[in-house]
Amino acid sequence: DSGVTQTPKHLITATGQRVTLRCSPRSGDLSVYWYQQSLDQGLQFLIQYYNGEERAKGNILERFSAQQFPDLHSELNLSSLELGDSALYFCASSVVDRAYEQYFGPGTRLTVT
Amino acid sequence: GESVGLHLPTLSVQEGDNSIINCAYSNSASDYFIWYKQESGKGPQFIIDIRSNMDKRQGQRVTVLLNKTVKHLSLQIAATQPGDSAVYFCAEIPSSASKIIFGSGTRLSIRP
Numbered sequence: 525d526s527g528v529t530q531t532p533k534h535l536i537t538a539t540g541q542r543v544t545l546r547c548s549p550r551s552g553d554l555s556v557y558w559y560q561q562s563l564d565q566g567l568q569f570l571i572q573y574y575n576g577e578e579r580a581k582g583n584i585l586e587r588f589s590a591q592q593f594p595d596l597h598s599e600l601n602l603s604s605l606e607l608g609d610s611a612l613y614f615c616a617s618s619v620v621d622r623a624y625e626q627y628f629g630p631g632t633r634l635t636v637t
Numbered sequence: 638g639e640s641v642g643l644h645l646p647t648l649s650v651q652e653g654d655n656s657i658i659n660c661a662y663s664n665s666a667s668d669y670f671i672w673y674k675q676e677s678g679k680g681p682q683f684i685i686d687i688r689s690n691m692d693k694r695q696g697q698r699v700t701v702l703l704n705k706t707v708k709h710l711s712l713q714i715a716a717t718q719p720g721d722s723a724v725y726f727c728a729e730i731p732s733s734a735s736k737i738i739f740g741s742g743t744r745l746s747i748r749p
Contacts, residue, residue, distance in 0.1 A: 528680075566742060567681065568739075569737060569738065569739075614680050624671045625671075625683045626737065
């Protein structure tokens with residue numbers, strides 16, 4: 525158990541809909557990262573938050589957004605969903621000066637039908 | 638859920654033998670190189686890292702080698718066990734960045 529929790533574990537929704545994925549980092553970790561893992565794209569970095577502020581951005585679509593709350597949990601919002609958004613979405617956390625050592629949650633499997 | 642990788646390269650190793658997983662990277666300015674392990678249905682798990690100013694680093698049953706001349710990274714696992722079955726990702730952190738760029742992964746399977 526990495527100490528990072530993600531909910532829900534599975535999500536099935538229709539095209540055009542909007543969903544919110546939730547992540548709680550390890551106790552004490554201020555940095556939260558979101559990744560998308562799909563069959564044809566591998567693990568893709570989406571976005572990082574540090575202590576409530578956006579720190580780094582990857583290949584995140586404009587339809588996607590995220591935020592980190594004062595209690596350090598984070599949410600990833602996916603809107604106008606398309607079939608191609610079906611993937612595993614992982615959240616990870618780390619201490620600020622060890623970004624290479626990230627602790628990943630179990631992921632949320634999103635299926636868009 | 639299953640791990641990614643219908644098209645992952647696969648390495649098959651006899652239990653007890655040593656495994657060597659290789660990776661080529663592209664960004665010569667990266668500060669850190671890392672190996673992650675992803676078991677089926679789980680998130681990636683940090684194994685070991687190496688700074689760009691090092692050539693070799695050893696952990697428990699694992700050794701990472703970095704050859705900057707040819708931009709090559711390898712992970713050696715000693716006395717491979719069934720629990721080592723997983724997809725292994727090499728990754729790098731570009732200088733002045735905190736995001737990890739993952740490689741495509743190698744699936745390690747263990748023969749009894």
